[in-house]
Amino acid sequence: MASLTRKNWDSAYAKLKSALKSADPAQAADLDALEKIRLRFLGRKGSLTELLKNLKDLPLKERRELGPQAQARRGALEEKIAARKAQLETQADAAALSESSLDLTLPAFMPARGRLHPLTQTISEMAKILSLMGFSWAEGPLVESEYYNFEALNIPAHHPARDLQDTFYLEDPPLVMRTHTSAVQIRAMESSRPPLRIICPGRVFRNEEVDATHSAVFHQVEGLAVDKNITFADLKGTLDLFLKRLFGPDTRTRFIPSYFPFTEPSAQVDVGCLFCSGSGCSVCKQSGWIEMLGAGVVNPNVFKFVNYDPEAWSGFAFGIGVERVAMLRLGIKDIRDFYENDMRFLSQFDESLI
Numbered sequence: 001m002a003s004l005t006r007k008n009w010d011s012a013y014a015k016l017k018s019a020l021k022s023a024d025p026a027q028a029a030d031l032d033a034l035e036k037i038r039l040r041f042l043g044r045k046g047s048l049t050e051l052l053k054n055l056k057d058l059p060l061k062e063r064r065e066l067g068p069q070a071q072a073r074r075g076a077l078e079e080k081i082a083a084r085k086a087q088l089e090t091q092a093d094a095a096a097l098s099e100s101s102l103d104l105t106l107p108a109f110m111p112a113r114g115r116l117h118p119l120t121q122t123i124s125e126m127a128k129i130l131s132l133m134g135f136s137w138a139e140g141p142l143v144e145s146e147y148y149n150f151e152a153l154n155i156p157a158h159h160p161a162r163d164l165q166d167t168f169y170l171e172d173p174p175l176v177m178r179t180h181t182s183a184v185q186i187r188a189m190e191s192s193r194p195p196l197r198i199i200c201p202g203r204v205f206r207n208e209e210v211d212a213t214h215s216a217v218f219h220q221v222e223g224l225a226v227d228k229n230i231t232f233a234d235l236k237g238t239l240d241l242f243l244k245r246l247f248g249p250d251t252r253t254r255f256i257p258s259y260f261p262f263t264e265p266s267a268q269v270d271v272g273c274l275f276c277s278g279s280g281c282s283v284c285k286q287s288g289w290i291e292m293l294g295a296g297v298v299n300p301n302v303f304k305f306v307n308y309d310p311e312a313w314s315g316f317a318f319g320i321g322v323e324r325v326a327m328l329r330l331g332i333k334d335i336r337d338f339y340e341n342d343m344r345f346l347s348q349f350d351e352s353l354i
């Protein structure tokens, strides 16, 4: 269409209108047919595009009259094409889905979710309770010198307590696998001044015959508080509250005289049997009580090793076996289950159960 007159434009426009009538986008059978319609009218060389381009050759007055008409027609056509396109695409998706063998209503595979080992969960729970009472977490090496494991805890060489603990000895260099985490308490006292409140959770080693309730490798949480005027009453109050938080508010506790070289006086702490409430059952061996902790007031001799003045400071210490707590709380009958890493066992213990 070279330089345009009004008459030419009118006739081209009339032609366009009748062409549009016979090419209704709503009737396009598929996306290809629809694209053909779009190109025919709205493509770079499309008839409506051309018409709009040539509008500039007409006088201003006519441009004002005809321009909006043609623009409106273009807008309407674009809308119709877009609507039909969306419709055809939806139909194509539905057809593809009905042909495919995918069943989107099937449940998805659950991703395998990791969880903490029941012993780790139990340690965290104990640490949480004790941290609310002001104790902070301390760690030390698993392989210890005899000094930290025994001597500084007032267990001199040839003291029978060294045998009581069934120690694993390393020959060269002469070290021991730590038999309790009390060794960490000495290290902690050496490196900071009192007052002090720490717990020492961790793995310990004893040359034990392995059976349903004994393991050569097990875990402890030991605690130590040092301050001015700490007495046995502080120990009693702390452990009574700790055990009630751990096993439930109705838990009964009792303190029986005992012996540890590093505490004086010392106590064994029992809880009223959680299974028979004291009437006697197989778990408590008909006694109504379960042995839970070793504890006591820190022996002044221990303070001398770490240069704490026993006249100025006093303290209490306690140690509790993690496996025993976990077995009681979770109803586990055999300690060996903790170490076999059988997923059928481990997957039963969700954090939420603890």
Ligand code: PHE
Binding pocket: 179, 180, 181, 182, 222, 260, 263, 294, 295, 296, 317, 318, 319, 320
């Ligand atoms: N260390 C002792 C043990 O392993 C437990 C204990 C800790 C006892 C602190 C008294 C005070 O058996």
